[in-house]
Amino acid sequence: MKKHSESSDAGYGIGDLLGLGSQSVRKNYYPALQDRIDELEKERNRYKWLFENALHGIFQANLRGGFVAANPAMARICGYASAEDLITCVIRLREQLFCSSGEFDAIRQELLDEGSLSARETRLRRADNTPVHVAITLLRRPDLGPEVVEAFVADITERYQAREKLRQLNADLERRVEERTDELQNANVVLRYQIEQREKVEQELVVAVEAARQANESKDKYLAAASHDLLQPLNAARLLVSALLDSHLPADESQLVHRVQRSLESAEDLLADLLDISKLDQKAMQPDYLHTDIGELMRGLAQEFELLAENAGLNFRLRAGVGRVHTDPRMLTRILRNLLSNAFRYTTEGGVLFAARKRGPNLEIGVWDTGVGIEKEKLEDIFREFHQILPKGSSRQGVGLGLAIVERMARILGCEVRVDSIYGRGSCFSVLIPLSVVTQAPVGNPNREKPALTSFEGLSVLVIDNEEPVQESMRALLERWGCRVVTAGSAAIAIERCQAPDVILADFHLDDNLTGCEAILSVRRHFNRDIPAAVITADRGNETRRLISALYLPILNKPVKPNRLRALLTSLVVSLNPDLK
Known part of the structure; x- marks a missing residue:
């Protein structure tokens, strides 16, 4: 009892700390301690396995002496039977491991200055005194000693030999080039x-x-x-x-x-x-782009050919499109007129269908006929100048320029022309217009009189441009037309300076790699309004034009002409006032 009392008074003993002080303590702590010891042993064994089986050499050494530890891969690189032989035989790294004492001194000084060295190419001395080319990565361990280092070594002999071979090939190539040059000079004479x-x-x-x-x-x-x-x-x-x-x-x-x-x-x-x-x-x-009503254009063409269809006894049907397309109406009309003329020229019975429909990302305006058709092997030739496919027994009509004109004009307008034909049954010629340039049809009575826009008095215009001279010139011009103008170099500044504007005019290329399209969207988002806007740019690239057109924003190219700017403003103001539509 006395011993037990003395033990209690003295506190926990060594056995208590290790979990061996009492039966109850041993039961509670010994299993957990043993599990932790087992985990540490497994971790130690894993790192030991990695160390011994690594493909690259690993060692710990003192720069003033020799190796402290090394793995088998390091012994193989240096030509020793085992890591123990390497550690025993090499007791001075400077004289016994490195081929060049000067290289060792440079590496040692860099380690002392920087603390580490990565993938340094050098030569080490093998057991048979032959050099081996290696890439060595070194790290100082001042916690283990002032010049204790740990290193990873990769044998780059094959890489070095390949590099030397490439150098030799380049030298041979240069020699052959010189010889060939001499031959060519003689031939030139x-x-x-x-x-x-x-x-x-x-x-x-x-x-x-x-x-x-x-x-x-x-x-x-x-x-x-x-x-x-x-x-x-x-x-x-x-x-x-x-x-x-x-x-x-x-x-x-x-x-x-x-x-x-x-x-x-x-x-x-x-x-x-x-x-x-x-x-x-x-x-x-050159095309003159306007917003053209598709249905009106198609109905006008249909009226031209109705009498021709009636006289020829053909069934002529029209399915007009809906909406507006941003194109050159004169050139598009010429394209479709040529397609209709060919359809009626080569159709003697049946009929012709003139229709528009959505087809994937495009609006397709096509002419379907029940005429003579075209043989498949001749489809590629029909768009050449002065080439004509005539039905058997027919007299020559025209000189074969119609489809050549169609193909060239469509290319100018950025449209695609397609043809499908079955010989003896009929053909379909169609023009594909990107939907990005097609807008919804206007609502209301298109025949009612439209009020004219005569003034921009009081119109609030936001000009976003990163060039101050451009801002001032735009301000001067617009204010002469009666506009209230706010200028800014970015969307953020514009939001600070103005209330919700009536119209936004934004340059495409702004500072910080931002675009006018992004600035317009930022201002619209801030004021929670779909404010009419247009992009002004000197960039005439197709990619830029496609990007702006995809956002349904009008484009005005620099240098800006006042009459075109006035026309642009008029179209934007019309979108503000339903009575002007």
């Missing part, structure tokens, strides 16, 4: 005389080509001018023929007048085709 003779011929050819180019340009200009001049009297003649057709003529005379009318129409179509081809060849035909 032989060819110089021939070149001098050919230069004379080339100069004459250049003169001839330039003369041909000028003659071709003159031909195109003359053709354009002549075609334009000739169309005027042809139109007058057609008016006179139409007047004759409305008169009550005998059957023979009426038939002659009909023939004259068809001849005049063919001549007019030919001259119009030649004029368009001439302009396209000279790249003088």
Whole structure:
């Protein structure tokens, strides 16, 4: 009892701390301690296994002496039978391990200065005194000693040999290039005389080509001018023929007048085709983009061909599209008119369908006919100039320019032309217009009178541009038109400076790699309003145009012309006021 009392007074003993002081303590703590010891032993064994089986050499050493520890891979790199042999034999790293004492001194000094060294290429001395090329990574361990280090070593002998081989190949290649250069120089001496003779011929050819180019340009200009001049009297003649057709003529005379009318129409179509081809060849035909009502355009074309369909006894159906497309209405009308003309020209029975429909990401406007069709192997040729597919037994009609004009104009407008045909059953020619340039049809009565917009007085305009001179010039111009103008270099500044504007005009390229599209969306989001906006840019790239068009934002190219800016503002103001739509 006394011993037990003394033990209690003295507190816990060593056995208590280890979980061996009493039966109850042993029962509570010994199993947990034993589990922890087992875990530590497993962890130790795992790291030991990794150390001994690593592919790269690992060692711990004193820079003033030799190895403290090393793994088998390090022994293999240095050519020793075991790690113990390496540690026993190499007692001075500087003299026995490194091939160059100077390299060792440089590595040692860098370690002392920096504390570590990564993937340093050097040479180590093997047991047989041959060098081995390695990449060594060293880390100082000042907690173990002032110059104790731990290292990872990779054998890069194959990499070094490959590099040396590549260096040798480059040297051989340079030598061969020099030899070949000498041969070519000798050959050039032989060819110089021939070149001098050919230069004379080339100069004459250049003169001839330039003369041909000028003659071709003159031909195109003359053709354009002549075609334009000739169309005027042809139109007058057609008016006179139409007047004759409305008169009550005998059957023979009426038939002659009909023939004259068809001849005049063919001549007019030919001259119009030649004029368009001439302009396209000279790249003088540039699109004038407008927001065009698709249904109105298609109905107008259908009215032109209704009488032709009635006279030919063909069933002509129209399914007009809905909405507005941002395009050149004159060029799009010409494309569709040529497709309709071909459909009626090569269809003798059945009918023609003129329809618009949504097809994937595009609006497709097509002409379906039940005509003669086109053989599959000839489909690629029909868009070439002066190429024509004629039904058997028919007389020649036109000169084969219609589809060539269709393909070129569609390319200018950024549209795609497709053709599907079954020989003997009919064809479908269609134009695919990206939906990104198609907007919803206007609501209301399109025939009611639209009030005219005469002034921008009091219109609140936000101009976002990162160039101050541009801001000031836009302010001066817009204020002269009666606008209230706020300028800013970014969306954040614009939000601070103004209340909700009526219109936003934003430059595309802003500071900090931001765009005007992002600025417009930020301002709209802040004021929680779909504020009419447009992007002004000097970037005419297709990618930029596609990005802006995808957001349904109008584009105005720099340098800005006042009349185009006024037209743009007018369209934006119209979107503000339903009465102006």
